[in-house]
Amino acid sequence: MEKEHNLSKNQKIIFDIIDKSGEPMKAYSILFDVQKKGIKAPLQVYRALDKLVEIGKIHKIESRNAFIACQNSSCQITKATAFSICESCENVSEISNSKLSKYLSNFSDDSGMKYSKYNLEFFGLCKKCKSK
């Protein structure tokens, strides 16, 4: 069984918007969209985003300062994220490739670091943009 997270009001509103959009959203664009629902300040958005990231419902695309809903059904892998990003159309999708995640989760070297988390971003051209 996976843990059920009961989202609070703001968290629900903000998750729904990101989830419906299906693409990475920036904090202030979210803010703009939720103002009609009474969320007026950046901090309200950032607090919800922080929590949603923490529980794995969304991920931050670091190179874009944007947030996308987790596309791995059960979102157990907050600690192991990989994305592919098209540098032309900016389409982003989450990579779920068990070999890749196994490889990276088991990665270790002689540095003495104890790794507990990783984030990987691949860049390139998507199918559509390649053929243009």
Next chain:
Amino acid sequence: MEKEHNLSKNQKIIFDIIDKSGEPMKAYSILFDVQKKGIKAPLQVYRALDKLVEIGKIHKIESRNAFIACQNSSCQITKATAFSICESCENVSEISNSKLSKYLSNFSDDSGMKYSKYNLEFFGLCKKCKSK
């Protein structure tokens, strides 16, 4: 032979500061440090940073909005970067592991994406912080 990049005045000043520090530096902290050398405005810093990233002399640590000098002697791998980040002391170092870079450079999946670049950040605890 690798290509020699002749850095301009500002690029040299800013690269030297980052290189000497040996750790990730933030843009505005660089700005503060170089003001005695006549670089007064954020844009002057960002322009040099952009160029230095482009030619691979420095890398951006995306999750930290900070810049670190390339630690791979010849800096041929602007397009394949991996870092280890200690979440306790914030020490960052560049990972140069040929198996890892081979594995990731050759990665492909059935999405139709043509990958040309990646950036990987590992998080955890370094040797020192582990034993505290």
Next chain:
DNA sequence: CTTGTAAATGTTATATTATTACATACTGTT
């Protein structure tokens, strides 16, 4: 049911990170 505590909210102000727009100067070629 009330008391305590953690989590969530609301609000204002401010800090931090990054870019736009425009004018000028330098560098190396033809």
Next chain:
DNA sequence: AACAGTATGTAATAATATAACATTTACAAG
């Protein structure tokens, strides 16, 4: 000398994120 490309200088502003403080809600323990 003329040109093209790169770099610089300066001011203003945009975009992203957090600090500080007051209040409220959720919910478990007594």
